[in-house]
Amino acid sequence: MFFYLPSRLQPTRYGKKMRKLLKAFVRDERGVSAMEYAVLAGIVAVALGAMAATFSTSVQTMFTTMFSTITANQAK
Template identity: 70%
Template sequence: MQKFIKAFVRDERGVSAMEYAILAGIVVIALVAAGSSFSTAIGNLWSGITGAMTSSTPGSK
């Protein structure tokens, strides 16, 4: 049993997968935070674009 525990502690094959999972989690958190902080600005931008396209199309008046 001691050999198994020592071998399990020394085994580093899954470490890189864990590092990638943590890094991916950090990236997701950063993207959500950025999206939340810019959501109003992005909504206003799309509303402006939609309004400009609607007013410039022929027959829309």
């Protein structure tokens, strides 16, 4: 489909180069794997944060009990 544009709205040489650059950037897949790793690392970080918030009191209780038991056994 072709649309006529007035001369003041015709793409300039700079506009054509920019459009060509954008198309090449969209088609380029070399950095895709790095982006996938970054997204995966973000998901893992969020999951670890959620787990830490959920289990923080139980983990703290477990370590407190463990340290008090070790300290009591060392005193004997």
